[in-house]
Each structure stands twice: as C-alpha cells, then as structure tokens.
Amino acid sequence: MTPILTAFKAAPDRGRGLARDMRARWALEELGVPYEVRLVTFAEMKEAAHLALQPFGQIPTYEDGEVVLFESGAIVLHLAERHEGMLPKDAAGRGRAISWMFAALNTVEPPLVEREIMLREERDKPWFEARAGQVEVRARRPLGELSRRLGDADWLEGDFSAGDLMMIAVLFRARGSGILDAYPNLAAYVARGQARPAFQRAFEAQLAVFRAVSGEA
Amino acid sequence: MTPILTAFKAAPDRGRGLARDMRARWALEELGVPYEVRLVTFAEMKEAAHLALQPFGQIPTYEDGEVVLFESGAIVLHLAERHEGMLPKDAAGRGRAISWMFAALNTVEPPLVEREIMLREERDKPWFEARAGQVEVRARRPLGELSRRLGDADWLEGDFSAGDLMMIAVLFRARGSGILDAYPNLAAYVARGQARPAFQRAFEAQLAVFRAVSGEA
Numbered sequence: 114m115t116p117i118l119t120a121f122k123a124a125p126d127r128g129r130g131l132a133r134d135m136r137a138r139w140a141l142e143e144l145g146v147p148y149e150v151r152l153v154t155f156a157e158m159k160e161a162a163h164l165a166l167q168p169f170g171q172i173p174t175y176e177d178g179e180v181v182l183f184e185s186g187a188i189v190l191h192l193a194e195r196h197e198g199m200l201p202k203d204a205a206g207r208g209r210a211i212s213w214m215f216a217a218l219n220t221v222e223p224p225l226v227e228r229e230i231m232l233r234e235e236r237d238k239p240w241f242e243a244r245a246g247q248v249e250v251r252a253r254r255p256l257g258e259l260s261r262r263l264g265d266a267d268w269l270e271g272d273f274s275a276g277d278l279m280m281i282a283v284l285f286r287a288r289g290s291g292i293l294d295a296y297p298n299l300a301a302y303v304a305r306g307q308a309r310p311a312f313q314r315a316f317e318a319q320l321a322v323f324r325a326v327s328g329e330a
Numbered sequence: 331m332t333p334i335l336t337a338f339k340a341a342p343d344r345g346r347g348l349a350r351d352m353r354a355r356w357a358l359e360e361l362g363v364p365y366e367v368r369l370v371t372f373a374e375m376k377e378a379a380h381l382a383l384q385p386f387g388q389i390p391t392y393e394d395g396e397v398v399l400f401e402s403g404a405i406v407l408h409l410a411e412r413h414e415g416m417l418p419k420d421a422a423g424r425g426r427a428i429s430w431m432f433a434a435l436n437t438v439e440p441p442l443v444e445r446e447i448m449l450r451e452e453r454d455k456p457w458f459e460a461r462a463g464q465v466e467v468r469a470r471r472p473l474g475e476l477s478r479r480l481g482d483a484d485w486l487e488g489d490f491s492a493g494d495l496m497m498i499a500v501l502f503r504a505r506g507s508g509i510l511d512a513y514p515n516l517a518a519y520v521a522r523g524q525a526r527p528a529f530q531r532a533f534e535a536q537l538a539v540f541r542a543v544s545g546e547a
Contacts, residue, residue, distance in 0.1 A: 168479040169437050169472055180425040184432035191425055208397040208408055215401035215435065220386050223440035234464070240457035247451070255386055262385040 114178035115149050116141070118188075119163070120322065121172055122152035128323030129289075130316045134173040136185040136282045137192075138318055142311035143278065144196035152322065186218050186279065193275040200275055213269050213276025217283045221255045225287045228252040232290060252292065260296040267305060281306035331395035332366050333358070335405075336380070337539065338389055339369035345540030346506075347533045351390040353402040353499045354409075355535055359528035360495065361413035369539065403435050403496065410492040417492055430486050430493025438472045439500045442509070445469040449507060469509065477513040484522060498523035 118141075120134035134150075141148045157163055158170045166174040167183040175182040175191070182188050190211065193199040201207050231248050235241050259280070263269060268277045284293060284303045293300040306312055323329070335358075337351035351367075358365045374380055375387045383391040384400040392399040392408070399405050407428065410416040418424050448465050452458050476497070480486060485494045501510060501520045510517040523529055540546070 164475075164479075169433065169475045171437070180422050182425045183429045184436060186432035186436060187425065187429040190428060205397050208399045208404065211407065212400045212404040215403035216386065218432065219401060219403060219435040219439070220388070222436070223443060226440060227444050230468075235461075238457070238460070240455070240461070243455070244452075244457070251447075258381075258386045262381075 115147055116175060116177040117149045117151055119151050119153050119166070119172045119174045120319065122154045122157075122322075122326055124319070124323050127327070128320040130319055131286045132172065132319070133185040135315060135319055136279065137173045137175060137188045138315035139278055139282065139312055140189045140192045140199065140275070142314045143309070144192055144198055146192065146196060150318075150322070152326070185282075186214060189275055189279060190214065199273070199278065201270075201272075206270065206274075209270045210274035210276040213274070214279045217276070217279040221259065221280065222283045224248075224251040224255065225283065225292070228292070229287070229290070252287075253295070256292070256296055256299060260299050263298055263302060265298065267302075273309075277302075277306065332364055333392060333394040334366045334368055336368050336370050336383070336389045336391045337536065339371045339374075339539075339543055341536070341540050344544070345537040347536055348503045349389065349536070350402040352532060352536055353496065354390045354392060354405045355532035356495055356499065356529055357406045357409045357416065357492070359531045360526070361409055361415055363409065363413060367535075367539070369543070402499075403431060406492055406496060407431065416490070416495065418487075418489070423487065423491075426487045427491035427493040430491070431496045434493070434496040434500045438476065438497065441465075441468040441472065442500065442504045445509070446504070446507070469504075470512070473509070473513055473516060477516050480515055480519060482515060484519075490526075494519075494523065 118134055118137050121132055124132050126132055138148075153163055153172065158167070158172065163174075164170055166176070166181055169183075171183070173185060173188060175188040180191065182191055193210075200210055228248050228251075231241075231245065235244070268274065269280065270276065281303050284299060285306065287293065288300065288303055293303065335351055335354050338349055341349050343349055355365075370380055370389065375384070375389065380391075381387055383393070383398055386400075388400070390402060390405060392405040397408065399408055410427075417427055445465050445468075448458075448462065452461070485491065486497065487493065498520050501516060502523065504510065505517065505520055510520065
C-alpha cells in the first residue's frame, strides 16, 4: 500500500516548507518511497476522524496499512528503519543518528520555537526589549554548540543521515529570522540540505499544494 | 559490558528526580539491566571529554562499549529495542509507542518547559501577569488533548510502553507546579508510573547520589 501523509489544506506558511509534513515528505523522497497526501483543513484536524490518528490535532500523520504514526520524528524514524540510506547499519552509527534526531527535536528546536513565538506575538509588547535578550541567549546556546561540533564537516556523522534531515529541517524553519547569520557553517549546512534533490522535490510538492489551493501562481 | 550513564554530581533539583538521567535510569530498571553511573560536575560537562559524548554539554549520556548515545529519548529507545518489555513486537504497536515518545518530547514538554522558565525567571517581572495567560494556554493545550485521549485507561496504548515512560517522566517534572490539578486522570497516570517498582528503584538511586554528595540525610 502506498503510504498516506496528512498535510495542511491551507498551509499557514504559504508554502514556505516550514510545516512539519515537509520533514516526512523529505524523508520519503530521500528513500525513493512514493506516497500520497490527504489534505486536511484546520476544522478537520480537530474532528474525531483525525484525532483518532493524531491525538493532538496536528499534521502530519502517516498510514501505510500496517502502521498509523504521528509526530514527524516517529515518521522519519520509521521510514529510515524500513528503507536503506538514512540510518547506518552498525549499532554505533545508528545510535548516533537517532541521538541527533532527538537532539534536533528536544534540544535545538524548543528554544527556537520559543523565540519564534516571541517575535510573532510580543514584538509590540512593552516588555519585548527587556525579555528578548534571555530568549535569544536560550535559542543561541545550542546553535553555538552545534556549530562547534559540526565544524567544517558536511554532515554531523560522516554520511547524510536521518539525524541531519531532522536537524536541517529544524534550522531551515529558523533561518528566515536571521539567527543563523552568526553561524556561517550552520547556514552552509542548511544550504547543503536544501540543495539535495530530495529536499527540492519535497519542497516543490508542498508548494504545489499551496498554489493549487490558494489559486496563486 | 555494563552500561554507563552520566548524571549530575550536584543535581540542581536536589534529588527530586527531575533531571533527565531519571528517564534512562527508569528504563534500565524496567528492563532489568544493571548499570553504572559516572557523576559529572557542571564544569566537567563543558570539558572536551564530556562534549565528545554529549555535544550540548548535558546529561545523561549512555555508553555500552558498542554504542555511545546522548539525549534521553535516544537512550530509552535504544534500551527498549534491545531488551524485551517496553516496545510491542508488532509494527503497529511499536510505531504507536515511538509516536508517543516523540509526542512527549516535542509536543508536550516544550510548552511545559517554557512555563517552568517563566515561573522561575519572570515571577517578579512587571510583565508577568500580562504574559502568564498565554504561556499557560500553550502549556495546557496538549495536556487537555492528552487527558481526553487517555480517558480512564491505565496506559496510552494497552500495556505500559516506552511511550508511557517518556510521557510520565515529562508530566512528573511538571506536576510540582500544580498544572496537573485540572487533569485528574493525568495526575493518576503519573501516580501509576511512580508506583511502579522500577520507577521507585530509579528514584531512590538518583536521590542516594544527592544525599551522598550533599551530605544530607
């Protein structure tokens, strides 16, 4: 059975590839797995049928007949386990790649999301200036450590892995805010990810949804 | 080889089981795997030897001769894959358990941490009252969805799994703030986790470190 993802019918990012279905699409493209997409509206995401798949009313979900998954981390890991090319076969390499996946989602992303929310919702608040410094420090700390660790390597541990996919997807979402300007090797790392044909196919696919639904060219 | 975890030499939570080594200890106890602990000071966590294991200078790390892991999510997943009892063998059940692990770490925990930081660092700021409402909304939204999904079940998907372990560990850390009072079934879910003999052994082990290091009884 062809796997089915769910994705936003009306993506709030207007097709900039920032929604979390991009991570699953990218993994599917890296691994050469054909897939289908079922688009859901915000209202549908809160209905019982979708909540049965995704208890938090989010996208993406993944169904392949055998399994029903939610959380982009779980979907990417499942795909990387089932198909060759994104997870080393040796236990040591596999463990490192999975460690980087969790680091992307639980160490690097949360303070970046906190900063994103602040920039979106608190810019005009009287406390913005007083608060922004600490939020910036929290968001930059893991980036500095990641930058030092990556150095001038292409990828985090030898060949491109599911750990790189998840880390680059997290950084890709933050890069529009300029926070990567202070870390040229991280900016180059994201650019290397974006240059991969699989990333480009995934990006075009999600952009095509936005264009079709919005009627924008 | 006996696995080795790293943990705080001087736990900032004073042995309340809130540090992330608790998650790895709990998993090791559930699975009946003997382990050793290497204690590290805050200074040692930022030194090259530890950064080679943990690029972000955090605890825990896990070494078993074959693999070197970081991130509690990766450690718990590795243990659950290697030993029987916390990950269903069928693909569907396995996928659900892993989805819940990622949900704990990337959907439920980040807004709880944001709230924890606010309560710790912004209580005396002039903007606290104005800002607290939205932070509370963000932290409660996934808890409400989780509460509805759990209902009156003991665990998230049938038997206790690595997904429950990670979710309960995340909720356990937040429970001291009173946020679970509005969700009696989540409070009971955490209490069920705490009542497990493996949780208790893990808790006592990390408390013993604090007592020995601090000289407190």
